[in-house]
Amino acid sequence: xxxxxxxxxxxxxxxxxxxxxxxxxxxxxxxxxxxxxxxxxxxxxxxxxxxxxxxxxxxxxxxxxxxxxxxxxxxxxxxxxxxxxxxxxxxxxxxxxxxxxxxxxxxxxxxxxxxxxxxxxxxxxxxxxxxxxxxxxxxxxxxxxxxxxxxxxxxxxxxxxxxxxxxxxxxxxxxxxxxxxxxxxxxxxxxxxxxxxxxxxxxxxxxxxxxxxxxxxxxxxxxxxxxxxxxxxxxxxxxxxxxxxxxxxxxxxxxxxxxxxxxxxxxxxxxxxxxxxxxxxxxxxxxxxxxxxxxxxxxxxxxxxxxxxxxxxxxxxxx
Amino acid sequence: xxxxxxxxxxxxxxxxxxxxxxxxxxxxxxxxxxxxxxxxxxxxxxxxxxxxxxxxxxxxxxxxxxxxxxxxxxxxxxxxxxxxxxxxxxxxxxxxxxxxxxxxxxxxxxxxxxxxxxxxxxxxxxxxxxxxxxxxxxxxxxxxxxxxxxxxxxxxxxxxxxxxxxxxxxxxxxxxxxxxxxxxxxxxxxxxxxxxxxxxxxxxxxxxxxxxxxxxxxxxxxxxxxxxxxxxxxxxxxxxxxxxxxxxxxxxxxxxxxxxxxxxxxxxxxxxxxxxxxxxxxxxxxxxxxxxxxxxxxxxxxxxxxxxxxxxxxxxxxx
Numbered sequence: 177x178x179x180x181x182x183x184x185x186x187x188x189x190x191x192x193x194x195x196x197x198x199x200x201x202x203x204x205x206x207x208x209x210x211x212x213x214x215x216x217x218x219x220x221x222x223x224x225x226x227x228x229x230x231x232x233x234x235x236x237x238x239x240x241x242x243x244x245x246x247x248x249x250x251x252x253x254x255x256x257x258x259x260x261x262x263x264x265x266x267x268x269x270x271x272x273x274x275x276x277x278x279x280x281x282x283x284x285x286x287x288x289x290x291x292x293x294x295x296x297x298x299x300x301x302x303x304x305x306x307x308x309x310x311x312x313x314x315x316x317x318x319x320x321x322x323x324x325x326x327x328x329x330x331x332x333x334x335x336x337x338x339x340x341x342x343x344x345x346x347x348x349x350x351x352x353x354x355x356x357x358x359x360x361x362x363x364x365x366x367x368x369x370x371x372x373x374x375x376x377x378x379x380x381x382x383x384x385x386x387x388x389x390x391x392x393x394x395x396x397x398x399x400x401x402x403x404x405x406x407x408x409x410x411x412x413x414x415x416x417x418x419x420x421x422x423x424x425x426x427x428x429x430x431x432x433x434x435x436x437x438x439x440x441x442x443x444x445x446x447x448x449x450x451x452x453x454x455x456x457x458x459x460x461x462x463x464x465x466x467x468x469x470x471x472x473x474x475x476x477x478x479x480x481x482x483x484x485x486x487x488x489x490x491x492x493x494x495x
Numbered sequence: 496x497x498x499x500x501x502x503x504x505x506x507x508x509x510x511x512x513x514x515x516x517x518x519x520x521x522x523x524x525x526x527x528x529x530x531x532x533x534x535x536x537x538x539x540x541x542x543x544x545x546x547x548x549x550x551x552x553x554x555x556x557x558x559x560x561x562x563x564x565x566x567x568x569x570x571x572x573x574x575x576x577x578x579x580x581x582x583x584x585x586x587x588x589x590x591x592x593x594x595x596x597x598x599x600x601x602x603x604x605x606x607x608x609x610x611x612x613x614x615x616x617x618x619x620x621x622x623x624x625x626x627x628x629x630x631x632x633x634x635x636x637x638x639x640x641x642x643x644x645x646x647x648x649x650x651x652x653x654x655x656x657x658x659x660x661x662x663x664x665x666x667x668x669x670x671x672x673x674x675x676x677x678x679x680x681x682x683x684x685x686x687x688x689x690x691x692x693x694x695x696x697x698x699x700x701x702x703x704x705x706x707x708x709x710x711x712x713x714x715x716x717x718x719x720x721x722x723x724x725x726x727x728x729x730x731x732x733x734x735x736x737x738x739x740x741x742x743x744x745x746x747x748x749x750x751x752x753x754x755x756x757x758x759x760x761x762x763x764x765x766x767x768x769x770x771x772x773x774x775x776x777x778x779x780x781x782x783x784x785x786x787x788x789x790x791x792x793x794x795x796x797x798x799x800x801x802x803x804x805x806x807x808x809x810x811x812x813x814x
Contacts, residue, residue: 195711196703197708198704198708338708348715377700379699380698381693384703384733388514388516388706388707391707391710391711393655393657399715408657
């Protein structure tokens with residue numbers, strides 16, 4: 177048991193192409209940091225939220241990191257849901273990424289909160305088992321507990337959610353050359369609103385079949401390290417067409433990514449960020465630049481660009 | 496160029512669990528045989544249809560083998576669609592499997608017709624390229640050109656149809672221990688009627704997501720040779736629930752397969768056949784027996800049972 181721990185949990189790109197709600201990957205940056213200390217009084221206190229999260233509640237019962245932390249406290253003592261808790265923690269949440277960005281911001285906060293509290297008490301809960309606690313936080317933010325941000329942020333890599341009930345996570349292979357360009361244009365998309373948009377519709381079988389073919393080919397490509405097939409499989413006929421209008425300039429952005437040689441490009445999470453893939457750092461940088469330029473030229477939006485490999489570590493304790 | 500060729504094309508199980516219209520595999524038996532001879536008069540003549548195909552037309556323009564054969568003749572001479580053809584063939588079609596069974600009967604006939612004619616003229620068209628010709632026949636039988644029977648019957652193995660436009664086929668790994676039990680109860684399901692049933696509906700996103708998670712896990716399991724995960728991923732929330740009532744006793748059959756240790760069980764094609772998987776010949780035989788008994792006890796139906804490995808050869812020339 178330490179007196180004080182600091183944990184970094186990375187951003188993540190979810191809804192990878194055909195893999196709505198089931199495929200996500202961890203980024204190397206940005207990410208959130210949670211510091212945790214134990215305190216005498218039981219329960220979770222959020223001392224401060226700094227960084228990009230000024231609008232977030234410090235009420236622990238309404239904060240994703242606070243909710244995830246409380247769930248870990250509950251499990252540490254084998255308690256049923258809800259208070260009263262026996263142990264107490266103080267949390268400091270440093271938001272190092274924008275909200276409502278499609279970067280898995282709430283998921284990263286929830287993961288950092290869950291891991292920090294578990295580490296504070298000697299890490300008795302196995303890493304994989306913390307997904308459930310982080311999901312308690314994530315569900316509060318998005319309205320539904322989807323694991324394709326939380327799982328990669330916690331575990332690293334490219335994670336498949338085979339099933340939600342029971343929760344089954346599968347680590348997919350990460351080809352060594354794979355690079356991600358993640359571009360966040362400066363506008364906001366509400367996750368809850370984006371989810372309503374897709375949940376209220378019904379879908380044609382042909383479109384589901386198209387996604388089934390593509391996600392199967394995507395997994396096959398990861399196993400064989402075939403980045404061209406991987407990129408060709410980043411196609412979404414179910415959700416992207418419904419949400420595309422939420423992201424200004426998306427058609428131009430995708431065309432620009434393609435022209436710059438990207439292996440696939442689509443909406444990250446519920447947007448407005450987009451991800452694209454490449455086979456080298458230099459190519460990923462070119463793709464990121466092309467996407468940034470397209471957001472500026474076609475939608476008048478400035479962007480942040482993150483380029484790097486898939487983060488295979490996931491959440492890490494800093495000190 | 497030979498004067499006379501005989502080609503066997505195997506039955507296939509399609510719509511593998513979550514993989515409606517995109518995943519199929521070839522069986523070792525049953526299958527169809529087509530004999531071909533060249534003739535002076537251009538065009539395709541079907542001399543005789545024997546075996547289980549008494550009801551099939553010998554009019555080549557209405558017979559799947561005849562249509563596939565005519566498409567190969569057309570391509571051999573670089574002709575556009577439709578007559579007049581330059582070369583001529585006589586075909587004998589031996590149906591060695593029941594129609595409307597869910598075993599890919601029309602697909603096997605189409606494949607055998609296409610391969611036989613190509614072989615007769617020295618096999619100038621590459622094996623993979625014959626899928627398109629076989630699909631011309633298959634489309635006539637089912638109303639839509641779906642490739643998940645034709646492709647495995649032609650190529651062998653477990654084949655993924657990533658996309659139909661353009662047609663892209665991917666060979667998936669076949670774990671060495673994998674065994675299939677295919678059980679055909681003696682009743683009929685019309686492919687066209689079954690397809691209308693599913694095509695006329697719309698689908699909930701949650702059900703599509705469930706199939707996406709399962710097909711991704713299924714492909715991952717094939718690459719890792721994990722038969723337990725493979726079996727757990729044989730779940731279909733899109734099509735099986737809509738078609739289940741077409742197959743008498745299906746719920747009992749699936750329960751019996753599970754009890755006998757099957758790694759997954761679902762409808763083959765549009766039924767009434769069902770497939771199940773096992774990890775050894777003995778286990779597959781037990782599973783096949785359990786399914787046969789369940790069809791008899793719960794629906795009063797006798798069945799044919801086929802047990803064996805996945806056929807990795809596909810269509811073969813016999814002489």
